[in-house]
Amino acid sequence: MYLKSIELSGFKSFGKKTALVFTSPIASIVGPNGSGKSNVAEAFRFVLGEQSMKSMRSKKGEDLIWGGSPALSRANRAGVKVTFDNSTRLLDMDFSEVTIERSVYRDGLNEYLLNGTQVRLKDVIRLLAGANIGGSGYQIISQGEADRILNASPRERREMLEDALGLKLYQHKKIESERKLEETALNLEKTASLRREIAPHLRFLRSQVEKIERAREQREDLAARLNEYLAREHAWITQEDARISDDEHAHERVLQTCLDAIADARKAGDPDAYNVSDLERSVSEFTVRVADARRERERLARELGRAEGALEANHVTVEAIVAVPHVRGFFRDIEIALADIERATDVNLIRSGVSQLRSSIRSFVDGLENGAPVTNAEARQQVANIQTLLQKAQETEMILSESSEMARQKIARIREQRLAAERDIVQLEANARDAQSKRDAARVARAAIVDLKRRFEDEVREGIALVGAAIHSWERSEIPYGALSEDRSMQEKRRRDIERLKIKIEESGIGNGDAVIKEFKQTKERDEFLEHEIIDLEKSAVSLRGIITDLEKTIDARFHEGLIKINESLALFFHQLFGGGHAMLELERPNTRAHEEDDDNDSYDDADDAVSRESNVDLSVGLSISVALPRKKVRGLEALSGGERALTSIALIFSMSRVNPPPFLILDETDAALDEANSRRYADMIRELGKHSQLIVITHNRATMAAAGELYGITMGQDGVSRLLSVKLEDAQKVAK
Numbered sequence: 001m002y003l004k005s006i007e008l009s010g011f012k013s014f015g016k017k018t019a020l021v022f023t024s025p026i027a028s029i030v031g032p033n034g035s036g037k038s039n040v041a042e043a044f045r046f047v048l049g050e051q052s053m054k055s056m057r058s059k060k061g062e063d064l065i066w067g068g069s070p071a072l073s074r075a076n077r078a079g080v081k082v083t084f085d086n087s088t089r090l091l092d093m094d095f096s097e098v099t100i101e102r103s104v105y106r107d108g109l110n111e112y113l114l115n116g117t118q119v120r121l122k123d124v125i126r127l128l129a130g131a132n133i134g135g136s137g138y139q140i141i142s143q144g145e146a147d148r149i150l151n152a153s154p155r156e157r158r159e160m161l162e163d164a165l166g167l168k169l170y171q172h173k174k175i176e177s178e179r180k181l182e183e184t185a186l187n188l189e190k191t192a193s194l195r196r197e198i199a200p201h202l203r204f205l206r207s208q209v210e211k212i213e214r215a216r217e218q219r220e221d222l223a224a225r226l227n228e229y230l231a232r233e234h235a236w237i238t239q240e241d242a243r244i245s246d247d248e249h250a251h252e253r254v255l256q257t258c259l260d261a262i263a264d265a266r267k268a269g270d271p272d273a274y275n276v277s278d279l280e281r282s283v284s285e286f287t288v289r290v291a292d293a294r295r296e297r298e299r300l301a302r303e304l305g306r307a308e309g310a311l312e313a314n315h316v317t318v319e320a321i322v323a324v325p326h327v328r329g330f331f332r333d334i335e336i337a338l339a340d341i342e343r344a345t346d347v348n349l350i351r352s353g354v355s356q357l358r359s360s361i362r363s364f365v366d367g368l369e370n371g372a373p374v375t376n377a378e379a380r381q382q383v384a385n386i387q388t389l390l391q392k393a394q395e396t397e398m399i400l401s402e403s404s405e406m407a408r409q410k411i412a413r414i415r416e417q418r419l420a421a422e423r424d425i426v427q428l429e430a431n432a433r434d435a436q437s438k439r440d441a442a443r444v445a446r447a448a449i450v451d452l453k454r455r456f457e458d459e460v461r462e463g464i465a466l467v468g469a470a471i472h473s474w475e476r477s478e479i480p481y482g483a484l485s486e487d488r489s490m491q492e493k494r495r496r497d498i499e500r501l502k503i504k505i506e507e508s509g510i511g512n513g514d515a516v517i518k519e520f521k522q523t524k525e526r527d528e529f530l531e532h533e534i535i536d537l538e539k540s541a542v543s544l545r546g547i548i549t550d551l552e553k554t555i556d557a558r559f560h561e562g563l564i565k566i567n568e569s570l571a572l573f574f575h576q577l578f579g580g581g582h583a584m585l586e587l588e589r590p591n592t593r594a595h596e597e598d599d600d601n602d603s604y605d606d607a608d609d610a611v612s613r614e615s616n617v618d619l620s621v622g623l624s625i626s627v628a629l630p631r632k633k634v635r636g637l638e639a640l641s642g643g644e645r646a647l648t649s650i651a652l653i654f655s656m657s658r659v660n661p662p663p664f665l666i667l668d669e670t671d672a673a674l675d676e677a678n679s680r681r682y683a684d685m686i687r688e689l690g691k692h693s694q695l696i697v698i699t700h701n702r703a704t705m706a707a708a709g710e711l712y713g714i715t716m717g718q719d720g721v722s723r724l725l726s727v728k729l730e731d732a733q734k735v736a737k
């Protein structure tokens with residue numbers, strides 16, 4: 001006994017709160033027509049989650065709410081609460097009692113409470129399905145719907161059967177899995193589409209990043225090359241600068257020494273310093289004086305000769321002692337004076353001439369009187385005097401000659417010195433020119449080094465702009481091997497290589513690239529995330545297909561098993577009710593056409609089909625009923641009478657309930673069409689069923705009432721409100737047929 005009670009408040013004709021508490025496995029609800037019995041059955045449908053308004057004889061939710069009467073105003077809410085005994089954990093909840101409550105409001109809003117906690121409809125349905133309380137409605141047979149199972153389509157019939165066999169839970173699980181599979185397929189498509197969308201951008205970013213990385217490698221290469229180049233260049237320039245500077249200074253010193261020496265040499269060879277002209281003047285004077293001395297010496301020698309001759313002749317004459325020139329001069333003067341007298345015509349002139357002649361003769365005679373020796377002793381004295389004079393004259397000449405020679409030699413020496421100095425100066429000037437040209441060459445070289453330094457600084461600046469601070473490592477690095485000794489062409493080659501590398505980097509046109517790398521990283525992460533999503537989704541799709549296949553196999557296997565058992569039971573019930581004949585549920589032939597059409601569906605449905613085919617399960621195959629009545633040739637449901645239809649339905653419902661007893665069955669006047677004999681049989685079957693399932697039967701039938709352990713009477717007063725009465729069997733049977 002699972003159903004403990006049901007409480008209706010504001011539901012349909014139950015304008016006031018009414019509770020039915022069940023104490024017997026079989027409860028019968030009795031009462032006059034229109035008193036509200038079927039409303040109780042519908043209250044069960046309602047509270048168990050029925051969504052079809054039609055099956056509750058309504059059009060909309062509002063129709064289920066107490067509509068009001070002159071005596072009792074209308075309600076705003078219809079509520080039904082059912083209480084289950086859950087001590088056997090029929091419902092998958094860890095409570096010994098479970099209440100399910102559903103309310104509907106006039107605005108159509110529905111509310112579900114599970115043990116007082118608000119839940120969703122699907123939570124209720126799932127919970128009930130787990131307890132073999134399904135939604136196909138076969139557990140609640142509404143009034144006039146006893147033969148619903150016969151009227152149902154083969155597919156609906158199959159559903160009822162699956163429901164009865166407790167496969168609903170699997171069906172729910174399968175539907176849930178299919179829904180999840182569909183969602184997965186949708187997500188898969190969405191994710192794949194997102195991945196397709198970002199793919200071109202990712203490709204573009206990847207190529208950009210490759211370029212950036214290449215440029216970075218090139219930049220690193222450039223930094224290394226630049227560092228080596230700059231270290232070498234700096235070492236070389238420093239060395240060259242020092243060397244050229246030393247060179248320049250050395251040549252400068254040599255030049256200065258040469259210039260100083262030239263100045264000294266010039267000073268040494270200066271004619272003023274030695275007063276050569278004074279010397280030359282002395283030489284000229286000496287020459288004149290030597291000549292005078294020589295003449296004096298020669299005159300004395302001649303005079304000596306005459307004096308010696310006269311002495312030797314031992315007589316002294318005027319002629320002998322008068323000097324010939326003196327005589328000749330005298331003679332010439334006389335001649336001239338005489339000639340003048342001879343030519344003169346004027347007496348004065350002749351007189352003057354004679355006077356002149358006289359004076360000349362007087363002066364000649366005076367001369368003779370002064371010089372001429374008178375005696376031989378005088379003559380000898382005269383010779384001795386002349387000899388002394390001659391000797392002196394000779395000495396004077398010699399001294400003068402020697403002095404002259406000395407002056408001349410001095411001049412020659414000075415000239416020689418000057419020549420030597422000139423020669424030295426020429427040599428020194430040559431040396432100075434050489435030193436100067438070397439110094440100038442050093443200066444030119446130094447200017448070239450200054451240019452190189454400037455170029456070096458430019459290269460450092462440019463390097464910083466290209467590779468940043470990494471460039472400074474050249475300052476820390478050791479002087480590279482061979483930097484100071486290698487051929488300069490090596491360094492030039494390095495420089496050219498660096499220039500080529502710079503051009504390459506420039507041509508790549510890639511800047512810093514950090515933003516692109518960041519975007520690439522993010523996009524790649526996103527792509528990888530999507531890729532993993534796709535893998536996960538594919539995995540879960542595979543797993544879901546596996547679950548669906550397993551569920552289908554389980555459903556199929558249990559269905560076939562159950563079908564056999566139901567058919568066995570049906571045969572017995574049918575025989576019991578009809579006293580013979582037989583009825584059987586049969587699987588219809590699979591609809592091959594439907595499969596062909598399905599094959600045209602999209603890939604995921606194809607996959608589903610593949611799963612279905614793989615499991616060799618076709619859950620869409622419907623059920624038909626074949627009936628053969630005893631002693632009648634009629635076959636087929638169409639040929640059955642109303643009662644026969646009801647009996648067949650009852651046989652079917654009961655056999656289904658027998659194979660897998662539901663926790664409860666609600667039968668609303670299912671026995672309405674039965675005659676007395678069949679009513680008894682029906683009551684027997686109710687008793688039998690009541691051993692396995694709790695039964696709530698709404699009936700006007702006495703036999704049925706008699707089968708029930710308790711009776712509930714429903715009446716409706718003038719106020720239109722259904723009421724519950726406790727009824728005794730005898731009272732009830734009185735009004736029953």
Ligand code: ATP
Binds near residue numbers: 031039064065
């Ligand atoms: P029968 O024995 O003839 O089958 P019954 O006892 O099953 O009768 P129901 O069909 O359950 O009777 O009850 C029908 C009654 O409920 C009607 O009188 C109808 O007016 C009333 N009813 C239905 N819906 C509402 C509502 N929303 N408000 C008030 N009364 C309602």
